[in-house]
Amino acid sequence: MTGQDQGPLMVVLDGHVLNPGDNPWDAVAALGRLTVHERTAPGEVRARAAGARVVMTNKTPLRAADIEALPDLRLIAVLATGYDVVDVRAAAARGVTVCNVPGYGTPAVAQFVFALVLECCHRVGDHAASVRAGRWAAGPDWCYWLTPQMELAGRTMGVVGYGGIGARVAELAHAFGMNVLVHAPRPKPAPGWEPFAFVELEELFTRSDVISLHCPLTADNAGFVNAALLERMRPGAILVNTARGALVDEAALARALAHGPLGAAALDVMGVEPPAAGHPLLGLDNCILTPHMAWASLEARQRLMAQVAENIRAFLAGSPVNVVGG
Missing domain, CATH: 3.40.50.720 (NAD(P)-binding Rossmann-like Domain)
Structure with missing residues (x-):
């Protein structure tokens, strides 16, 4: 043009x-x-x-x-x-x-974060696919579920980065009845609702049931979500990344998903986009990958x-x- x-x-x-x-x-x-x-x-x-x-x-x-x-x-x-x-x-x-x-992209990305979180909690796509494949019609019961169903209310959301998107994600987590922890590199005013707390990064990874990344990529924070931080996470916890793929050590993430403690990850971004065929995260059932579309x-x-x-x-x-x- x-x-x-x-x-x-x-x-x-x-x-x-x-x-x-x-x-x-x-x-x-x-x-x-x-x-x-x-x-x-x-x-x-x-x-x-x-x-x-x-x-x-x-x-x-x-x-x-x-x-x-x-x-x-x-x-x-x-x-x-x-x-x-x-x-x-x-x-x-x-x-x-x-x-x-x-x-x-604040409204779009924050909404997409919760699309990913809710998919991890309910696996709606897998269940809809099983119905289309005939499992419900052929089953003996009026109801079934293929994966554990997870409620967000009362659980803890950790938000890393508190710019516009991070703040909106925190608000949405509060609306779901979650406790909210935030790590921000610089002081920020707290919102007018509770429970909410600013905490250090290690505490956030230790206490959160769901963690969502909302920080820019810099030379200082590349790969900061490493094996040591992932090992702090609660058994069954969920990691969501809609920020930049290179914030996460993907090899360490694959190990944490395959062997614990991580329950699931939902990534809209990768360190190299598109990822190479055979990337270790592509073959994991507890890793949801979408093609960098949260903003779109x-x-x-x-x-x-x-x-x-x-x-x-x-x-x-x-x-x-x-x-x-x-």
């Missing part, structure tokens, strides 16, 4: 998932000469972004060497909240602004598109917003 003939050259490196056909680029295209690539391989970045003043990326990495090779580049507009695909320090050294889109409601993608356009508009006007730094 190509935009208007006037204005700065703008390039989208990987636009397919944001607009697979239902979320047009019109608001962005109105701001300059827009070219949208559905997908871009790492080796294609420099050629496709050559001459562009604005480059937009979702998951296509922009590393230091790429940024250095693009002398016309002035703005990297990340099509997401997380910006670990961009070397922000290299961008800052070159005077390139980097902005992201915070908050657009049409409403969320429309909010994202509108905010990307606003980010670019503000930058071109000389007053950039949602700037992230190295």
